[in-house]
Amino acid sequence: MAIVHSTRVYNWYISMVAASCMVLYGYDASVYNSVQGSSNWVNYFNKPAANVIGAVNTAYTVGAIVAGFFLGGPIADRFGRRWGMGIGCFLTIIATFIQTFAPRHSIGTFIAGRAIIGIGQGIALTAGPIYIGELAPPEIRGKVMSFWQLFYSVGSFLAYWINYACQLHVAKLGEWDWKIVVIFQIMVPIYILVLLPFIPETPRWYLQHGDRVDDARATLRRVRETEQEVEDEILMIREALEFEKEAISSSYSALWKDRSVRKRLILAFILNAGQQVTGQGTLNTYSTIIYKGVFKSQSQISLINALNATFGIIFTLNATWTVDRFGRKFLFIVGAIGMAVCMLAVALVGTKTETIYYLSKGVSKPTKAEPVGIAITFLLFLFIFFYKPSWGATTWIWTAEVFSMNVRAQAVGMASQTQNVANSIFQQFFPIFLANCGFSTFYFFFAINVVLAVFVHFMIPETRRVSLEEMDVLFGGADHVEKGADLLHVEDAHHAVPVQENKGSSIEANEIEVSSAVPTKTV
Template identity: 75%
Template sequence: MGFRPTQKRVYNWYISLVAASCMVLYGYDASVFNAVQGSKHWVAYFNKPNSQTIGSINTAYAVGAIVAGFFMGGPIADYFGRRVGMATGSVLVIIATIVQTFSPRDNIGCFIGGRVIIGLGQGIALTAGPIYIGELAPQEIRGTIMSFWQMFYSVGSFIAYWVNFACSKHTAKLGEWDWKMVVIFQLLVPVLILSQVFFIPETPRWYIQHGNRIEDARNSLYKVRDTDQEVEDEILAIREAIEFEKEAISSGYSALWKDKSVRKRMYIALILNAGQQITGQGTLNSYSTIIYKKVFTNASQIALINALNATFGILFTMNATWTVDRFGRKFLLIVGGVGMAICMLIVATVETQTPTPDGAKTHPVGIAIVFLMFLFAFFYKPSWGATIWIWTSEVFSMNIRAQAVGMASQTQNVANLIVQQFFPTFLDNCGFYAFYMFAGINVLLAAFVWFFVPETKKISLEEIDTLFGGTNHVEKGAEIVGAEDPHHARLESVHIDEEGKAVTTHVHKV
């Protein structure tokens, strides 16, 4: 027994990180367009697009992601499996990357079309990925493993910005490939996902929901649980929950609004996911290059700042791995909201109340603004970055999880679609006064969490409904399937007694 638990825990991490790689797609893409805006070759290639067109390019991605997240991601993950959802999204990202890289000169419409396709791919992949992790991770470390979901967003940004920085140092030699290289590098991660995803197990919840495939579910769990009792207990809990949901609750999109407790958590999830993007982080991801142009004049310097920000983003997100299951989701969201509000308030004040000689801020002011942006990321990454995904992936019951996670997570892009369309113009007209708005929003978000968001740490997925005034699906399901103990499966073992007779022993976990 010595190495077996460690071995299985390592494998649990491995399959979770394969799924979390879907978030690298998102992080890379959210950063890649921001990065290429600093390329003079990209600007010339597409005939100097104005701020409205720049906003439309980001909007195109958001539209694709919203359509996929609301109407495609859930059904694909539900009917074909979580692995197929991740694979489908990866294939679409590959197609979109090729379309964007080789768009004809002056044809911004083709580039925008690629952005729509990449949005579709990510909307599908980002629905399946967190569900997969949530359904296979042990509940005591579910939050810790899910924190890597957001960290991999930072990994995507890290790759994009460092590739961009390297290309920005060789623009004369690369020519138009100084931006095409940054775009085409996005092929790396979806290819890696496709090479791994069908060699990892499907989730036991999906197996039982589709054809009551108990043995397949059992084989899946044996790969990631340490004892037979843990496997049988979890299968029993899943069966009980699914049986109750079949009899008492409908599935599909209509179920999101019929049950009062589901409706309540749906409202909260929509607000939290929209809130994630209007903290100011979504805007920084897409427009930090043009924001920093108001402070710095050197394009390579701006590329380096973006790359360093992405690097520190990985380190900052890792704070969630040791805090989210220790202090809880609610604590992190409140502290993060207050911290981000203070950073936005100070950065707006510093920029707007200091002189701008020769069209740029002085070196000390520039350093202060960059420091505050990094401090903002320090508060954002483990809280409204990582924790929102954790909370969203664990609060919905099996029968509506895929649809709910898809819709809630893509509310991020609904908020992005609105904010990113008007922000370039807002920044042109108001400058850093725009950041006072983000400060106010973050205060309101922290207050919302304080009053309306319940704590979910270390609660099993099948029993989380009780937090929102719903029925305990495990206990009600136990009555339907006739289980003696709703929480512990009965294992039977056969041994030979002293007289040579076969004796069956029933064992309960205590």
């Protein structure tokens, strides 16, 4: 039986701490979907109109977009990836209390809390995937990053099951049937804040800020198996940084100066926007409304949402054994085709079966026969089976790994928040789309997924097992490692002087490794 090295175990541990930031996103995305079904929440805020309910959702996305485009990158670059995660978690805790204890009928206070939580999560969701991508070795980077999406499903799982339990005891809980769901959101950010001081910063951040070789080496020794791997990686990072500083730009201006980076940013925008218009973004926000068209009981709908989140965890696990084995491109294409088939089937079942009407409080409401409802539910679960390991997990993996160090934090923040840009735009008109077209709406999602499969086939290169420092070559850019090695007059761009050749004490050996691997430029 193969023995797992202790450094690999530690790498997984610190990656899971960072991935827990995604629990915040998954929980919050499901919270608002859940509380909309609580009559106590509706009454507490004086039965808000449809446009106000939309504003509650929009407040979060606007906050997240602002943070992703203007705050997340600068904070993660200036203060470090850990500080980015910590600040995001702190704001999430503050915003949770604001929402939970908003004064009665003060929907504006609740909306303010939603905006702050969006800012906090926008900051945390920028720093988290960068942290994982910069510490995970290339051969398992995709597998480790797949847990980023898995933890989204964990957050959704927690929110929906807590909501389901509260729905079963509405009479006893009263208005706390929704407040409990909201306040439980502080659990995970507190857990992350407790652990953050005890995990290391990334070596790339240390080398990018003051060329702190000793700190970078200390971090790498905790996550790499051999001293040679540590020295090789330090060498490659320094070479890439040197080229980016000398030949491109050490600032965010490289986002538009470097043609290769521009191309990646556009592709990342399309992939992240595409993730939300597959149909998943709509299911996250409006599954309760969709299921009301086929089921009568609110507790039954809450149970379906909870089961959906549970299966989401199981389905995302498929990414852990497929993403590094078959590659990112394969998962994108297979996932898009599978989702397209599911959306087409939902549209056909929904439009070609009879609609039944029943009276509820004197109002005639449409529904479907129970077998039809079960069929539609099964198809939407099957949709999640295809979505989670592909466009769910792989979009984050691809986005976090393709950018060079000088722009990585800002580019990841901007690209990931394109999800919220697309989501906020589409969710504004989806309820009207659904009200006017019914299940014919799902033909739209079928077409979108077909287009996405074709786009990936022709436009997206495979990034499996490519080191972060050499990613630029895939997109028509220069090899930052090779070019940096030329600037630093290093003979072997990929390997430092073998560690075993160095003699003397450990302190002397370390000094020799740095000086011989990365010679100082002559002026």
